[in-house]
Amino acid sequence: MVIKCAKMEFSNTSFDDSNISEEREVGGRIDKRKKIEGADEKYKSKNLNAERNRRQKLSERLLQLRSLVPNITNMTKETIITDAITYIRELQMNVDNLSEQLLKMEATHGEELETKNEEIIDTAEEMGKWGIEPEVQVAHIGPTKLWIKIVCQKKRGGFTKLMEAMNVLGFDLNDTSVTASKGALLVTSSVEVVRGGITDAHQIRDILLEIIRGIY
Template sequence: MELNDEDDYKLYWETMFLENEELELDSWGFDEVPISSYCDSSSVDGAVSSPPVTTKHIVSERNRRKKLNDRLHALRTVVPKISKMDKASIIKDAIEYIQELHEQERALQSEITELEFRKLRRSKRMNISETKKKKIDHTPEDSSGSQTSSIDSLELRISNVSEKTMAVTLTCDKNSDTMVRLCEVFDSLKLKTVTANIFAVSGRLWKTVYVEVEEEEKDELKMKIEAALTKS
């Protein structure tokens, strides 16, 4: 029985209540009699006696049931999904709804904990990165010239030797790591080296590399070498 309107809902419970009362009174084996009709024969001048004990029990039971019905009605209003309108179903649905809320609470708490853990881990990584950066920034340059610097007084010349061979000649000041860095530059270009030689005279380095290139690559060769030397 689906009841969506509040007045129909109240009417339903009142009807159920009256039917239950009639059945219970019948089971007790007497009919309701107006309180004024009970007279104690021993009282003076036929004075009206106090209500029977059973009548007090009926009134008390009615009050108790009314409170129970009111609480069930209040419970019905806060539980979003009620399968049936009987008392047992309302209580069962309310218990399931509370259990569902507990599950949602645990899931949210777990998600909050995970987010806090990620935030803490990210904060630690940032602190470590900042520490490493400060160490690098404050590292003094040693006398061996290990810090990256440009190759001093560099001169570059490229000339054709044959149809597919070109000579690349580099001249620069001789420093402790210049020779190594020149080799690294040419290795990074992935050129087809035919032969290479290097020698030093009076504080200057001469490096000549013969490379094999296709005709369409000749114009780009110098730009590639200059770009690589700039990054070195």
């Protein structure tokens, strides 16, 4: 039995894949272009956001500046800044004027202190010259009545402060006598203890000594 086989022939021509390669190359370029364009879009988007944030912050700062400046003639950026500059210059002028006034006040106050210090030194020297020392005597003349004698340095405003301090202690002064001599001030008075004041003579004496030492 004879079997005939059909002869099959294949072409020697090689498989042409140039078209595929070209398609791949073109596709790669497209993908690369898309990536570049996408990166550009992201960069532009970031720039837009950054610029938007910058403008928003600038607007907020201008509004803050607007709230600090009392006289704004217009709401434009240029006007707000110009009015702010004018206001700052006015403040600087006020500061200069106040500084000048303060220097004058300090100079005057310094002269007054110097004068008072001279008075204190003079009265203290005069008291020392005559052997006069600060002194407080307190004696009971009734259940709530006291006799008080105070010898202290003569000083401007000192007697007023002494009376104010005694009033705070709850003392009502009667028949008060004040004499100034040899740099010293002699005060005698009958005192009524009111408003729950202290009645112990020794305690009152110590308190009054502390008061005149603080005043003088």
